[in-house]
Amino acid sequence: MWVVDLHEDVITTIQGERSLDFGQVCPHLHGDLPSWRKGDYKIVVGAIFSLRRHWGTYLSEDAIKHVLRAAEKTRELAEQFADDLMILETQKDLERCLASNRIGILLAYEGAYELTDVWLLRALYRIGVRILGLTWNVSNLWATGASDPHDQGLTPFGRQMVEKASDLGFILDLAHASPRTYADVLEMDIRPPIVSHTGILKQPKKTRNISWDVTRRVMEKGGIVGVALARLFFEDEQMGFEDLVQTLTELLQAFPNGLAVGTDFFGFGKEDEIPGIERVEKIQDVVRALGQAGVSQKTLEAWTHENAIRYLQTHLPAT
Ligand SMILES: [Zn+2]
Numbered sequence: 061m062w063v064v065d066l067h068e069d070v071i072t073t074i075q076g077e078r079s080l081d082f083g084q085v086c087p088h089l090h091g092d093l094p095s096w097r098k099g100d101y102k103i104v105v106g107a108i109f110s111l112r113r114h115w116g117t118y119l120s121e122d123a124i125k126h127v128l129r130a131a132e133k134t135r136e137l138a139e140q141f142a143d144d145l146m147i148l149e150t151q152k153d154l155e156r157c158l159a160s161n162r163i164g165i166l167l168a169y170e171g172a173y174e175l176t177d178v179w180l181l182r183a184l185y186r187i188g189v190r191i192l193g194l195t196w197n198v199s200n201l202w203a204t205g206a207s208d209p210h211d212q213g214l215t216p217f218g219r220q221m222v223e224k225a226s227d228l229g230f231i232l233d234l235a236h237a238s239p240r241t242y243a244d245v246l247e248m249d250i251r252p253p254i255v256s257h258t259g260i261l262k263q264p265k266k267t268r269n270i271s272w273d274v275t276r277r278v279m280e281k282g283g284i285v286g287v288a289l290a291r292l293f294f295e296d297e298q299m300g301f302e303d304l305v306q307t308l309t310e311l312l313q314a315f316p317n318g319l320a321v322g323t324d325f326f327g328f329g330k331e332d333e334i335p336g337i338e339r340v341e342k343i344q345d346v347v348r349a350l351g352q353a354g355v356s357q358k359t360l361e362a363w364t365h366e367n368a369i370r371y372l373q374t375h376l377p378a379t
Contacts, residue, residue: 066286067257069327091340099341171196213240252282257322259293279318286322301336
């Protein structure tokens with residue numbers, strides 16, 4: 061069953077591994093082109109992440125250059141594997157992709173840290189970025205991030221920029237935002253935001269995850285929510301494959317029309333891998349197990365691709 065994945069940190073990986081051959085199986089990574097094929101991925105959102113300095117591993121170049129380089133590297137990859145990959149910017153591209161045998165890559169920017177002026181927003185849009193995360197875990201000029209205990213939500217500047225971004229045609233992504241940032245953005249009259257990769261719990265303890273109530277509100281606005289497939293998103297350090305299937309079954313029963321896949325592959329460490337889904341292609345094992353657990357074919361199709369495609373067909377720019 062084919063898959064649209066709303067979040068993979070594949071671009072950061074490609075940028076970091078200079079001699080990587082993405083056309084070969086790369087066992088030390090979460091995936092590669094042959095494994096995307098094996099896992100039946102049709103669209104992958106590739107996130108550009110510019111906060112590597114936060115971990116002390118920042119490259120010796122300024123952040124904007126880093127962002128440009130990431131976007132360019134992704135285009136180079138799509139050119140190198142032109143029979144297999146294409147970049148998606150518009151609904152027309154999406155149509156072409158769905159009619160072809162190629163995997164579409166949508167560019168996202170995770171955390172608007174460098175976007176201190178409207179011209180930067182416009183420039184980012186012009187180089188093909190279509191999904192924009194307001195924050196990563198750390199707060200910025202726009203809004204409070206998930207790990208900041210002083211939750212002030214959107215700033216006045218952030219509110220203006222969110223409006224401009226929505227007008228320009230960006231899809232806004234609330235993953236990594238603080239609870240108040242969620243609440244503030246969900247009250248705005250803008251194109252429905254998405255949550256690209258998150259855990260969904262009835263009462264989440266970690267602010268990186270969201271509650272069923274917030275999930276419902278995002279969906280009521282017309283947004284979709286990508287379920288991440290790593291232990292940190294389930295708050296259970298011993299999370300196993302069976303627990304994952306049980307949790308997903310419950311979620312799919314509660315939210316059949318708004319859930320999507322947002323794996324976060326390439327973006328988490330070994331300690332957060334759930335046994336049985338350590339690599340991209342193993343998503344098909346999860347789909348099979350969910351079917352055996354009684355989840356209908358229709359609900360599985362909605363989760364793996366239909367909800368995401370419906371959203372993208374509506375909210376990507378037409379041309
Ligand atoms: Zn993330």
